């Protein structure tokens with residue numbers, strides 16, 4: 001029996017639960033906290049398994065939102081104005097009614113774990129999972145240490161066990177980023193405005209930009225981000241960050257207090273929803289936006305939809321909203337343009353921001369715009385490269401060869 005299982009609740013041990021959650025990251029927490037708060041699962045039992053105790057600030061989530069979200073009190077900082085900079089173009093945008101929000105991973109994990117520890121029907125287990133399997137009744141989860149746990153109703157999985165399905169017209173780019181939390185001795189930043197994207201930087205490595213999130217007048221998270229097929233050397237990220245801080249922020253004296261590195265695969269390959277009683281959620285369930293890498297808000301929406309479906313229809317598989325196919329197509333076309341290097345991200349995003357309000361771009365990237373404004377957004381972009389990409393996406397087998405971009409990390 002696992003040594004970690006009884007860490008919090010020694011009395012309620014079992015190998016069988018109504019619901020098992022594989023992984024204890026953003027997707028599990030977002031869904032499980034909602035299920036508990038609904039008050040409809042008081043008689044159910046839950047097991048949450050993760051290999052990691054979630055004690056590190058391993059990521060910072062940024063996203064935009066109009067209203068207060070479920071995790072509002074965890075918002076570390078938010079902004080209602082932002083800068084966009086592109087080659088030869090800079091503009092400050094008001095974004096009300098949106099706010100651009102930041103949640104620190106560690107605050108999210110601490111809050112959710114504390115909340116779960118207070119629930120007598122939830123067990124937490126910190127062990128590596130080897131695999132999960134659907135069964136004729138329910139599903140099972142096998143640990144690396146050979147213990148097996150059973151989900152009588154559903155097993156919600158956020159561990160990326162399965163490769164997404166590839167094929168002609170399917171592309172992957174890596175969104176990779178290195179961020180520094182920097183501090184200055186004197187007031188330097190304007191904490192009321194963040195920089196969403198600054199594309200003025202060197203584009204020699206491919207689509208690259210920096211975002212700057214000032215937390216106070218003396219501290220900011222500065223993050224160098226690329227959408228490319230391969231990673232850089234450690235020192236290249238650091239050099240680009242140093243150059244940006246010196247040449248664009250015009251800051252010479254600062255201390256690096258924290259570092260963040262991350263890779264988010266951006267792909268139009270198709271993720272499995274899960275088989276039988278297994279329901280894939282989060283990145284493993286295809287909740288990462290293929291053209292931007294934003295995931296956090298899509299996870300929130302997916303969690304709402306799963307809960308609604310369970311309460312209304314008795315199963316956790318919400319049907320696709322009718323417009324989602326349209327946005328998947330837009331994402332695929334944009335990825336296709338980038339992978340074929342028809343146009344760089346700097347030009348694409350600069351044109352979008354130059355000719356549209358930030359709010360309209362947000363709605364588009366959020367999959368919540370309407371067709372007429374999508375036509376305006378599409379009209380901001382050069383026709384040729386996007387038409388050719390759209391044709392390749394609509395008739396993938398007609399093209400002679402397919403650069404598929406990066407290898408998805410799961411394919412290695």
Ligand SMILES: Cc1cc2nc3c(=O)[nH]c(=O)nc-3n(C[C@H](O)[C@H](O)[C@H](O)COP(=O)(O)OP(=O)(O)OC[C@H]3O[C@@H](n4cnc5c(N)ncnc54)[C@H](O)[C@@H]3O)c2cc1C
Pocket residue numbers: 022023024025026027028049050051052058059060061062063127128129130158159160260261262263264281282283284293294295296297299
């Ligand atoms: C550094 C970083 C920054 C990001 N920033 C943003 C952002 O600003 N905005 C945004 O919208 N999205 C962002 N994302 C993308 C996305 O929101 C996050 O990756 C998000 O955490 C995805 O949630 P998830 O639950 O699917 O996966 P995770 O949160 O990664 O949860 C999966 C869990 O599974 C566990 N696990 C994995 N393998 C095993 C195993 N074999 N056994 C047991 N446990 C296992 C992991 O320890 C992890 O806790 C970021 C991603 C990264 C990596």
